[in-house]
Amino acid sequence: MEEExxxxxxxEARELIDSVSADSGGxxxxxxxxxxLQFIRDYVxxxxxxxxxxxxxxxxxxxxxxxxxxxxxxRRALSGxxxxxxxxxxxxxxxxxxxxxxxxxxxxxxxVQSMDFSEAMQLIExxxxxxxxxxxxxxxxxxxxxxEYEALAGDVDAHxxxxxxxxGCLPEAVNLWxxxxxxxxxxxxxxxxxxYAVITGEKHFLLLPPTEVHRLYVxxxxxxxxxxxxxxxxxxxxxxxxxxxxxxxxxxxSVDPYPASDEIIAEQSSSFPLYYxxxxxxxxxxxAGEILYLPSMWFHHVTQSPDxxxxxxxxxxxxxxxxxxxxxxxxxxxxxxxxxxxSVASTQGEDKNDIKQNCSNSNPD
Amino acid sequence: MEEExxxxxxxEARELIDSVSADSGGxxxxxxxxxxLQFIRDYVxxxxxxxxxxxxxxxxxxxxxxxxxxxxxxRRALSGxxxxxxxxxxxxxxxxxxxxxxxxxxxxxxxVQSMDFSEAMQLIExxxxxxxxxxxxxxxxxxxxxxEYEALAGDVDAHxxxxxxxxGCLPEAVNLWxxxxxxxxxxxxxxxxxxYAVITGEKHFLLLPPTEVHRLYVxxxxxxxxxxxxxxxxxxxxxxxxxxxxxxxxxxxSVDPYPASDEIIAEQSSSFPLYYxxxxxxxxxxxAGEILYLPSMWFHHVTQSPDxxxxxxxxxxxxxxxxxxxxxxxxxxxxxxxxxxxSVASTQGEDKNDIKQNCSNSNPD
Numbered sequence: 001m002e003e004e005x006x007x008x009x010x011x012e013a014r015e016l017i018d019s020v021s022a023d024s025g026g027x028x029x030x031x032x033x034x035x036x037l038q039f040i041r042d043y044v045x046x047x048x049x050x051x052x053x054x055x056x057x058x059x060x061x062x063x064x065x066x067x068x069x070x071x072x073x074x075r076r077a078l079s080g081x082x083x084x085x086x087x088x089x090x091x092x093x094x095x096x097x098x099x100x101x102x103x104x105x106x107x108x109x110x111x112v113q114s115m116d117f118s119e120a121m122q123l124i125e126x127x128x129x130x131x132x133x134x135x136x137x138x139x140x141x142x143x144x145x146x147x148e149y150e151a152l153a154g155d156v157d158a159h160x161x162x163x164x165x166x167x168g169c170l171p172e173a174v175n176l177w178x179x180x181x182x183x184x185x186x187x188x189x190x191x192x193x194x195x196y197a198v199i200t201g202e203k204h205f206l207l208l209p210p211t212e213v214h215r216l217y218v219x220x221x222x223x224x225x226x227x228x229x230x231x232x233x234x235x236x237x238x239x240x241x242x243x244x245x246x247x248x249x250x251x252x253x254s255v256d257p258y259p260a261s262d263e264i265i266a267e268q269s270s271s272f273p274l275y276y277x278x279x280x281x282x283x284x285x286x287x288a289g290e291i292l293y294l295p296s297m298w299f300h301h302v303t304q305s306p307d308x309x310x311x312x313x314x315x316x317x318x319x320x321x322x323x324x325x326x327x328x329x330x331x332x333x334x335x336x337x338x339x340x341x342x343s344v345a346s347t348q349g350e351d352k353n354d355i356k357q358n359c360s361n362s363n364p365d
Numbered sequence: 366m367e368e369e370x371x372x373x374x375x376x377e378a379r380e381l382i383d384s385v386s387a388d389s390g391g392x393x394x395x396x397x398x399x400x401x402l403q404f405i406r407d408y409v410x411x412x413x414x415x416x417x418x419x420x421x422x423x424x425x426x427x428x429x430x431x432x433x434x435x436x437x438x439x440r441r442a443l444s445g446x447x448x449x450x451x452x453x454x455x456x457x458x459x460x461x462x463x464x465x466x467x468x469x470x471x472x473x474x475x476x477v478q479s480m481d482f483s484e485a486m487q488l489i490e491x492x493x494x495x496x497x498x499x500x501x502x503x504x505x506x507x508x509x510x511x512x513e514y515e516a517l518a519g520d521v522d523a524h525x526x527x528x529x530x531x532x533g534c535l536p537e538a539v540n541l542w543x544x545x546x547x548x549x550x551x552x553x554x555x556x557x558x559x560x561y562a563v564i565t566g567e568k569h570f571l572l573l574p575p576t577e578v579h580r581l582y583v584x585x586x587x588x589x590x591x592x593x594x595x596x597x598x599x600x601x602x603x604x605x606x607x608x609x610x611x612x613x614x615x616x617x618x619s620v621d622p623y624p625a626s627d628e629i630i631a632e633q634s635s636s637f638p639l640y641y642x643x644x645x646x647x648x649x650x651x652x653a654g655e656i657l658y659l660p661s662m663w664f665h666h667v668t669q670s671p672d673x674x675x676x677x678x679x680x681x682x683x684x685x686x687x688x689x690x691x692x693x694x695x696x697x698x699x700x701x702x703x704x705x706x707x708s709v710a711s712t713q714g715e716d717k718n719d720i721k722q723n724c725s726n727s728n729p730d
Binding site: 005316 | 377387409410411443532663688696700701
């Protein structure tokens with residue numbers, strides 16, 4: 001009965017969100033930026049994603065003058081600057097991987113290394129090769145465009161005018177992301193309204209509305225992080241996974257939408273039937289110059305395709321979300337245990353006071 | 366467990382809605398009309414009521430020139446016009462009353478009589494006396510300000526500019542209400558964004574957010590309507606209640622927030638514990654010239670205090686609501702049966718296709 005009601009909710013919410021054809025992956029596209037009023041009325045209030053064409057960013061020097069596709073420009077602008085690079089063995093940071101010492105999975109955070117920007121650029125390019133034992137991703141979800149990357153901040157808008165006016169505030173954080181094809185981001189949600197602009201390359205999103213929270217089997221996993229066990233002269237990093245001490249549990253989405261082998265496919269689909277037997281996620285590609293409005297509380301999984309330099313560069317603007325009736329309904333929905341028959345299942349509520357902190361260290365659940 | 370979760374939802378939604386002190390009944394007040402953007406962002410999107418001071422209507426001739434407090438003006442303007450008057454024995458139309466032929470309650474609709482406006486005015490005044498066996502209420506929720514009362518339409522704004530711009534459409538209906546102190550409206554909700562302007566007298570609202578739907582015990586009642594069994598020479602109407610044939614069931618809120626006797630209080634509080642043991646409804650008075658934004662899907666109960674002429678006159682503007690994620694969540698919540706222990710309980714879902722029709726005949730559930 002409960003599962004039936006919840007499935008009814010999925011269907012009804014999708015009917016109300018999904019005004020465009022399934023061919024487009026269900027995400028609407030606009031040829032030009034919305035007015036502030038349109039933005040809040042047609043997208044923020046109904047909590048509905050939309051992609052805005054590159055008309056929205058064509059005045060950004062990063063794009064119009066191709067500055068961020070230009071290696072020499074980037075290296076010159078950030079010459080002498082240190083940046084934070086996230087290192088993992090396979091491009092999966094903040095993701096579930098086999099636990100190093102127990103059976104089962106753990107939630108693995110990247111090894112974060114500060115290095116000269118030109119070294120970071122070289123490492124991102126080099127570690128895009130499948131043979132590389134590490135993958136580098138320059139990112140730091142701490143307002144880094146206005147921090148470590150301040151020298152580049154003038155190449156894009158400091159904020160998104162129509163979003164700022166609509167939401168009545170400036171962005172809480174503006175983050176820069178420079179990665180290669182191997183980095184991807186596992187399903188999670190953020191407690192922010194997210195304006196996601198791709199500058200070079202492409203980003204591929206899978207999106208699930210908050211109404212479908214049960215389909216992702218949010219469960220508690222022990223936290224772990226990669227450490228660098230040695231650094232060879234050649235600059236190569238060797239990573240090892242270490243569980244947090246004392247133990248710390250992190251609630252995280254269990255579903256991997258791109259299982260790597262037939263064995264994992266079979267395992268995933270039997271463990272997570274609500275995901276695999278439910279409606280397809282919304283799916284979209286955001287190209288260079290385009291902007292995705294990714295509504296607060298939507299689950300998203302992100303992969304990327306590089307530009308000719310082997311890199312994908314993006315900037316995202318996080319605006320404070322409104323904790324309103326939708327949020328109260330979401331918390332209520334999440335509190336319903338649909339997994340009673342499954343012995344391993346557990347969901348966990350969230351404390352509003354912890355949310356901001358959790359978000360900023362990319363650990364929003 | 367379910368009741369606990371639902372009570373958690375009530376509390377959380379209230380914390381997020383209720384930004385103002387409990388002393389004010391929980392409804393925010395604005396000194397001047399919001400901008401369209403503010404209106405949608407701070408009230409429509411979060412589904413939050415607000416009262417706007419009389420600054421919002423001071424350019425309306427109905428108010429600034431006191432036209433609608435002036436009997437002679439009204440009679441002259443509508444001279445020769447017929448209007449629809451709703452007649453009941455006690456001021457309770459679209460309300461639950463004892464069934465005429467079965468045990469239990471039925472849902473009673475008024476006897477609607479078309480009469481000359483000056484006759485209607487006299488009847489509204491005269492039937493305000495407690496001794497009168499009928500109560501007259503001139504109202505017709507069919508866009509009547511632009512219909513029967515067209516002659517008065519120029520005395521108020523044809524639409525509410527900040528709401529029209531915010532919502533991106535003109536009002537679907539503009540309704541006029543002329544009643545006395547004895548008429549009141551039982552708890553119900555409308556599938557519209559409602560801009561409710563009081564012109565003379567006062568309206569007193571009890572408001573419950575849609576998250577609290579279970580507290581009103583929406584159950585099916587047989588529909589009935591008053592008929593006029595005789596009309597004396599003196600113009601006095603005698604009303605009798607008749608069940609619809611064939612039987613028609615109407616889902617309606619069971620709770621009477623102002624029980625008339627100790628016996629009814631005891632009966633109500635034992636039958637409807639979620640209402641009587643839950644948080645107080647939001648409560649507000651809207652005075653002449655003030656506007657209440659009554660968000661879509663909020664349950665409301667309305668009583669009124671008359672002006673010096675014994676009348677309360679109001680105009681409400683119904684704008685189409687957005688059927689969005691909040692609506693999907695509401696339908697889901699409503700589908701949860703909290704009353705399993707009660708043998709008489711039944712709730713009923715609603716068909717979106719029927720909603721508009723149901724609303725316009727004031728039978729929104």
